[in-house]
Amino acid sequence: MRLATAAVTLLLLTGSAHAQGINLWADEGKAKDPEAEAKQREIDKAYREKLKSQAVPAQAPVNDPWGNVRSGSQPAASQNKQQSNSKTR
Numbered sequence: 001m002r003l004a005t006a007a008v009t010l011l012l013l014t015g016s017a018h019a020q021g022i023n024l025w026a027d028e029g030k031a032k033d034p035e036a037e038a039k040q041r042e043i044d045k046a047y048r049e050k051l052k053s054q055a056v057p058a059q060a061p062v063n064d065p066w067g068n069v070r071s072g073s074q075p076a077a078s079q080n081k082q083q084s085n086s087k088t089r
Contacts, residue, residue: 032040
């Protein structure tokens with residue numbers, strides 16, 4: 001029984017590994033003709049130049065819902081200390 005279970009488990013595991021095999025019909029190994037390579041280089045160069053020429057969009061302001069409650073002059077640690085002192089009085 002253990003042997004049959006081990007055989008079935010091994011069979012199921014190798015099936016998924018086989019699905020990740022090498023693609024024999026891929027175009028990776030074929031050599032391209034020089035005209036196609038030159039055209040692809042031109043397309044890539046134009047794409048990179050277009051990316052460089054575009055400006056970076058401005059970032060949206062940070063949403064701080066408690067911004068009007070805090071004052072910007074005091075650090076957060078001293079604010080907490082003052083609030084705890086005012087509660088004890």
